Amino acid sequence: MELEGILQFFENKTILVTGTTGFLAKVFVEKILRVQPNVKRFSLLVRASNNQAATQRFREEVIKKDIFRILRNNLGANLESFIFERVTPISGDISYENFGIKDSILIEEMWKDIDIVLNSAATTNFDERAKLYGWPNTYVYTKALGEMLLEQFHQNLPLAIVRPTMVTSTYKEPFSGWIEGARTIDGVITAFGKGRLKSFLGHPNSILDVIPADMVVNSIIMAMVTHANKSSQIIFHVGSSLRNPMKLPSLSDLISLYFTQNPWIDRNGKSIKVSKLIVFSNIATFQAYMAIRYKLPLKVLWLANLMLCQYYREIRINLNRKVRVVMRMVDLYKPYAFFTALMTLTQKI
Ligand SMILES: NC(=O)c1ccc[n+]([C@@H]2O[C@H](COP(=O)([O-])OP(=O)(O)OC[C@H]3O[C@@H](n4cnc5c(N)ncnc54)[C@H](OP(=O)(O)O)[C@@H]3O)[C@@H](O)[C@H]2O)c1
Secondary structure, three states: OOHHHHHHHHOOOEEEEEOOOOHHHHHHHHHHHHHOOOOOEEEEEEOOOOHHHHHHHHHHHHHOOHHHHHHHHHHHHHHHHHHHOOEEEEEOOOOOHHHHOOOHHHHHHHHHHOOEEEEOOOOOOOOOOOOOOOOOOHHHHHHHHHHHHHHHHOOOOOEEEEEEOEEEOOOOOOOOOOOOOOOOHHHHHHHHHOOOOOEEEOOOOOEOOEEEHHHHHHHHHHHHHHHOOOOOEEEEEEOOOOOOOOEHHHHHHHHHHHHHHOOOEOOOOOEOOOOOOEEEOOHHHHHHHHHHHHHHHHHHHHHHHHHOOOOOHHHHHHHHHHHHHHHHHHHHHHHHHOOOOOOOOOOOO
16 A cells, blocks of 8 residues: 555544553654644543643653654744644543543544544553463453453444554654663563673573564554454454564574673663573573572571571562562563464465
């Protein structure tokens, strides 16, 4: 499909976006504003006490972010007026009927005017305790519930579900390397660069699929364009597929190479030296490593504390906490780090 046709699709359209203060929605909103200024209106749902507070959050947590750098450079002092001519922040919460919006006139207008909805609102926390009904974590369990509800209730509305793999910083647009927070694999990479992570756990054939945020947004845009006017549901899996998979050993080699050539600079201006990431290919060797490297010293510290009136108390508490965090992370990510299945199905759209 030609770029012109894609851009035309958004011309004069009203788009509702939820999760506006989040990572992916920002990349989406910025892109549409930049490439299709003739979009009619963005209704942006933001959790806040009222619309004024929603506008304030939008200003602080969205417009001021670096992702708007290109638009800011192009528009200078006119950036805010350009944006607010096209954008209406609305206070609302997706867990309530009609987003908890009490203004009936606004609700009626939204029902009437909105052409496209991007639901990007979610609780993206992995680290919740419940392991429900055989699902590895609450994140995937609630995703499955959400998708089932959508399938049941979308009636004849075109419904496209985009399931990206781990999303990382932007590849090209609006510029490369923009990310917000360290979320999935980014946390692992920065911890390695800072010298805090020495080892990782996973099957050597496990594909650590990551995708840049701008590519995900392009996929969302294509899903909207190609699936508009179809009354069915479609699911798009967005990842590297089999063409260019990144296996765990490649990640380990690449980050070692990167941080050797571009060391992380600590607070005192010193560069941090990294050595090659140790990759454990099974739980047993990892547990043996943890026992020798950390659990044994913990036992020694416990004994020393008994004899020396808790002299090493703080050190032991800290180390114990770190070991617990690591074991918890291993438990959470185990289903992914040892997942070796490949998906060969591709669909042409
Ligand atoms: N990032 C990834 O690696 C990745 C990978 C695959 C799929 N996804 C999916 O992509 C979507 C967007 O992810 P993201 O990374 O952009 O998430 P994110 O940065 O955590 O943003 C989540 C957004 O949802 C909003 N939100 C949460 N609960 C809400 C509620 N009850 N009502 C209204 N808004 C609510 C949050 O608002 P507040 O600011 O008020 O908290 C925030 O704006 C999610 O469905 C996520 O599961 C993400």
